[in-house]
Amino acid sequence: MILATTKVEDVSHFLDVFSTKGADKRAEHGSKGSTVFRDPNEADRVWVLFDWDEAGWAAFVSDPDVPPILKEAGHVGKPQAAQPAGTYRA
Template identity: 70%
Template structure:
């Protein structure tokens, strides 16, 4: 699982590209799905939980097609993964 955040210019534009071209490219790199949350404090930010491993994420962000997809989606900053600091039962 990967948790990542990014900022965008327009939510509808972001989601349109994220759910189409972005999804196809993520799938190529082993992503099994994503759940998108809008930040409750910053309306121009989303948090995304990916069903993905670290190697697949790294391959995705290194893919030469990805910067163009990010640009088309209106990213204002490059998506950043949140570091995992622990896992606990319950």
């Protein structure tokens, strides 16, 4: 699992691109799915939980076809993966 966050210009437009062109490109790199969350404190920030391994994420973010898709989706800056801080039993 990968948890990533990014700021976007317009969440609805982001979701349109994320769920189509973005999904196709992520699938090419092994993503098995994702869940998007809106940040409760920042209207222009989304969090995405990906069913994806680190190698697939790394291949995706280095793919030269990805920056134009991110631009079309309205990203403000680059998506950032969150670093795990621990795993617990409950």
